[in-house]
Amino acid sequence: MNETLSPLADASAIEVKYPLSVKAVMIDLDGTLLDTASDLATAANMMLREVGRAELPPETIQSYIGKGVEKLVKRSLTASMDGEPEAELFDRAMPIYERDYAKTLCVDTRPYPGVLDGLGALRESGFRLACITNKAEAFTLPLLRATGLLEFFDLVLSGDTLPKKKPDPMPLLHACKQFNIEPGEMLLIGDSLNDAQAARAAGCHIFCVPYGYNEGRDVRELDCDAVVATLYEAAKLIRKSP
Ligand SMILES: O=C(O)COP(=O)(O)O
Ligand SMILES: [Mg+2]
Structure with missing residues (x-):
């Protein structure tokens, strides 16, 4: 970096x-x-569950916030800051995450x-x-x-x-x-x-x-x-x- x-x-x-x-x-x-971290983490974990990936601790997802929604989804899918998920997985996960975050948007925020x-x-x-x-x-x-x-x-x-x-x-x-x-x-x-x-x-x-x-x-x-x-x-x- x-x-x-x-x-x-x-x-x-x-x-x-x-x-x-x-x-x-x-x-x-x-x-x-x-x-916003709690609601972002809830949505990320809903998405991970739906694409068959392991959920992550909310503190880990909180550390992924900062560079926008696509980066948050990529980091969550790979459980790493600079990871690149397979294109097919990312293309599937992105609309799921957007749909889920629209639902959790202002629950705890x-x-x-x-x-x-x-x-x-x-x-x-x-x-x-x-x-x-x-x-x-x-x-x-x-x-x-x-x-x-x-x-x-x-x-x-x-x-x-x-x-x-x-x-x-x-x-x-x-x-x-x-x-x-x-x-x-x-x-x-x-x-x-x-x-x-x-x-x-x-x-x-x-x-x-x-x-x-x-x-x-x-x-x-x-x-x-x-x-x-x-x-x-x-x-x-x-x-x-x-
Ligand atoms: O959405 C993000 O990743 C961060 O958003 P921010 O620029 O308001 O901190
Ligand atoms: Mg900020």
């Missing part, structure tokens, strides 16, 4: 001045806004503590907000709607909205263009290496939350400007630039 990791990433080890001046904020979905307060505080401060996720659009919009979060966002970009997803900077740069601002005026709040790499490649600021998924790795390994306990804490570290 080709990863650039800083030895320490917390608010005391960075050069940026706080409060940080930005004009808009992008927020990741799985592991940052919503705790909840916003993390500080999310509703944080989104409220960000809106009150006048920030435009975008949700940038690798989750497929067919799941993103119903989930944001069901959890009451959709109304906070001016823009939602899912994993299949554009030709490329995180860690590619494309969705972040697209959001900057939509909001008519420079990448340096934008902050991304996320939970994983995909977010950190996309933000660095785009030239945006990046905060990470410690409670998410990060493909089984410690969030403190990430090259980010700050690790923030909650979205509400993140809102206190930024200021709306004119």
